[in-house]
Amino acid sequence: MSTLEIKDLHVSVETKEGPKPILRGVDLTIDSGKTHAIMGPNGSGKSTLAYSLAGHPKYQVTSGSVSLDGHDVLAMSVDERARAGLFLAMQYPVEVPGVSVSNFLRTAKTAIDGEAPALRTWIKDVKGAMEALRMDPAFAERNVNEGFSGGEKKRHEILQMELLKPKFAILDETDSGLDVDALRIVSEGVNRVKGNTDTGFLLITHYTRILRYITPDFVHVFVDGRIAEEGGPELADRLENEGYDRFLTSATA
Template sequence: MSTLEIKDLHAQVLPSDDNSEPKEILKGVNLTINSGEIHAVMGPNGSGKSTLSYVIAGHPRYEVTSGEILLDGENVLEMEVDERARAGLFLAMQYPTEIPGVKVSQFLRSAVTAVRGEAPKLREWNQELNSAREDLSIDKSFIARNVNEGFSGGEKKRHEVMQLSILKPKMAIMDETDSGLDVDALRVVSAGINRYQEDTNGGILLITHYKRILNYVKPDFVHVFAAGKIVTTGGAELADKLEADGYDQFIK
């Protein structure tokens, strides 16, 4: 069993120039995720959902001003980004970065080596890579392409879930993994997320605007995020209420 605890977390985004002041985004986030749980975080644009994911992962533009993030009792905020990944945290980004000149196969093997502490044997690695690729209905030519370069929205999200299935983290933060997906791709990606959760009993923080992915990835808890914090929590039925009536009822 693993536990990710976020306690009274406050964080600000640092300015991109010297003439601006830092802007507070997170204003007291409290959330606990245990192994095997799926937590959906829903909220309007600009509420701070993606900022929460960046702060957990250690993005350098975001500064924690108070509060704690603990993974199995260890202070995540004292870890570098790579240390957080090796400790068992994973972020599927809303806008994955292109990495020209780096093949998908090279990228994934390097990531696995860093997380596991040793390089997988080549024959076993090829079997593992092909199995993950086939599970997500990804063409064989995909692994020879440069990471995210020229990828469609659906290909980028499948690649994120492919990483998830191979790295097998303790906790997965999925930031709008459903954005840009058509119906067929949404089903494939959702099946990949469910497969990870079933195979590893990992915890999932699923950030989304819409209920549609929750038709396939069933949450144990739904949290409404507004003005930098969680304002209410419920079960899966809360997503239905949000779909029907919007966020205003909770924001006010």
Template sequence: MSTLAIRDLHVSVETKEGPKPILRGVDLTLESGQTHAIMGPNGSGKSTLASALAGHPKYRVTSGTVTLDGEDVLAMSVDERARAGLFLAMQYPVEVPGVSVANFLRTAKTAIDGEAPKLRTWGKEVKEAMGNLRIDTAFSERSVNEGFSGGEKKRHEILQMELFKPQIAILDETDSGLDVDALRIVSEGVNRAKENTDVGVLLITHYTRILRYIKPDFVHVFVDGRIAEEGGPELADRLEEEGYDKYVGKAAPAAV
């Protein structure tokens, strides 16, 4: 049982004009097996939260705490956060020319676990996971994300999630750019990982369509770098009908 605890988190980003506050006091607790959906309009700070939790150097935590099972996440390097059990599925997965998918996956798994996976069982596990996500095994020999479609990049992110078995997975707009079939396949991968490992999921999205496949336990409305309202799955249904206007009108938007 793992717990990610975010307390009064404030984050700024460096701009040409100097530091700009983005997150303005975020409080959230996520436990193993739970799915929390973070929803909100563009520029509300959702992706800033994901990047700050992962340790992106562009984002500076000015106050507040983040702990994973009582350990100070903010004191950890990016690789230490991964080994501790944090995983980020990126909104815009980057291309890594010259590094094959097969080498990347095994190297990353070795770094996270502290030992190399056994070749025979690892190969079988990778092949099965790729099959479940409708990823052609020929992709193993291609450079990471190079020439991949948007849907292929997102499926590759969920492939990593399934293989690395994190304690907490942060999915930053995993649904963006996906057609209906790819959305279903990606969602099935997330649900499969939850069933197999009891991972806690922080799902960042603009839209409710992915929540038809991945059922949230809690929904948080994010506006101007803060959580403006919290509730259960019914809150997402209300957002689909009413939108974010009632929240945005109360505060000036923050930039991501």
């Protein structure tokens, strides 16, 4: 069992006008094997939470703490966070010209594990994961995300997650830009990892459609940089019917 614990987290981002507070005291604990959905309107701080956990230099933690199995995540560099077991599936994956998918995946696996995977087993694992995600084998020799469609980029993120097997996966709006078929395939990939590992998930989304395929254990409503309400899967159904108006009214009152 592993635990990712966020306590009273405050984060600011630098703007032309100076530091702007985004997160205003986030408390959240995620255990192995559990799926937490973070939902909320645009600009509420959901992606800021994701990138702060991953260590993006744009976001400055001004107070609070993040620990993974008792170890101070905020004291770790980005690569140390990855080796400790954190994984971020980005909303907008970046292109890496000149680096093939196959080389990228094996290099990442070697860095995470501290040793290169056995070649025969690795090739089998990669091939199996790609087949499950309906990815053409030729995809492995393309440059990372270069010329990829939105759906291909998101499948590549899930491919990385399946092969790296993190302790905690942060999925930042993985459903954005996906058609129905791609959404189902990506969701199946997440569910495979859920079924085969003890990975804990922080699933960030605007909409409930991905939650029709991935059932969360907990749903948290994010408004104005903090958690405004928490509940089970039924809370997502309520948001589908009612939207965020009642939370936005309370935040501005």
